[in-house]
Amino acid sequence: MNATILHHDGPGLPEITLAEGLESPAALAPESEHPDDRISLIEDGRTIACASLWWTEAPPLEGERVGCIGGFAARDGKATAILLEAAEQRLREAGCTLAIGPMNGNTWRRHRYVIESSARGPFLLEPRNPVNYPGWWRASGYRELSRYSSSAMPLDGSSVVAPALKARLERSGLIIRPLHADRYDDELRAIHAISLRSFANNFLYTPLEEEGFLDAYRKVKDRVDPDLVRIAEKDSKPCGFVFAIADLEAAARGEKPALIVKTLAVDPESRCAGLGSLLVDEVHRLGREKGFTEAIHALQHETNTSLKITGRHQGTPIRRYALFSKSL
Known part of the structure; x- marks a missing residue:
């Protein structure tokens, strides 16, 4: 050449x-x-x-x-x-x-690269790549450093949170509310602060400055349904959130969109065991009420504790992804 x-x-x-x-x-x-x-x-x-x-x-x-x-x-x-x-x-x-x-x-x-896939089309906010790229990188000596997956599950009205756990969290002063669209930037600042604390120990994590975080989420403001962003508060202080959004790419293809559960975070200092499961249950319930029949739990790291929640909801992997590395 x-x-x-x-x-x-x-x-x-x-x-x-x-x-x-x-x-x-x-x-x-x-x-x-x-x-x-x-x-x-x-x-x-x-x-x-x-x-x-x-x-x-x-x-x-x-x-x-x-x-x-x-x-x-x-x-x-x-x-x-x-x-x-x-x-x-x-x-x-x-x-x-x-x-x-x-x-x-x-x-x-x-x-990340997609390394395994079902026949299902790509969904909103998902990485995508030509199918040959992972093989070409492997041929150049790169090996998988970490894996991720996305899983689909029916929104059948089932709940994985026991009534006793929900009652205990409510007695502790916990409330779960929608995002207030009229205070969008302030809400994003609260979500950003929770993310910094929740993700601090994640693999390859680097903190993102607040303004960069705001800029990224301002770009999708028109696509966000405030009801599908649930924020947990304890003693009037935000302590967790789940961010879900409709799969608008599927809708554009003429398919029935799934509800994409993109981000789940709980402040580890909140001492609210079970809050992540409760937030997911809540957004699943609301999604079903809005006519969604399926959810996608998106882009979960292979060691992410949220995979346990996905398993309880009988999630089936539809895509796997990998990040590669090579010693220099």
Whole structure:
């Protein structure tokens, strides 16, 4: 292959001609995500593979200095191998000891590949990728670092929370209410604060600044049904939430949308054992009342305790995902 590697680590993106079928680097990793470097593989004046690299603010991992490879696209396996080798060399030069990908710098952004799938179409907010990408990365020496799954279950009116547990939580002063749309930003700030405390020990977790969190959720404000965002309060202080949204992509395909349970978080300092299950029960009940017949518990890490809740609701995996790594 007569191809050339180009680096671009300055502001703005150079004008490039893409090989047919490749997504643009600006779409794969926008400038707002501040990659430390971008690399492209050029053949006959066309980009046949590209990626963006992050190391300055990459996630922590004990014993390693992590570099992230994201914003990836490639024409074929050979181009993938050449590009990833160049990316690895650049990360070594930056002092990294482990390459992780696909990941656009942190887990708040685009990351993971679909590695197993049912015939069901992609759902809203789900990662997606050409089916060959995981195999091309494996052929370049990458191995699975962590796994995730999404599961579907019927909304049949069943509850997994015992009445005694619900009564105990209510006696403790707990209430569960919908998101107040007229105070959207304030509600997001409360949700952000709970997320920081709840996710602090998650794998590869990095805190997201409040303004970045607000910007991300402001973009979906028009799609959010406030009834399907349930916020738990104890002594008037928010201590947990569940964020659910209709699968608008399925609706656009003319299919009956599922209720996507995207995020569940409980403040570990709240001492409300069972609150996560109660929040999920509550949003399932409301979803059923609104005409949903199915829920999807989305993008759960293989060690996430919320998988126990999914199991109690008889969830069936519809997709599996993986994050890959390679020692440098």
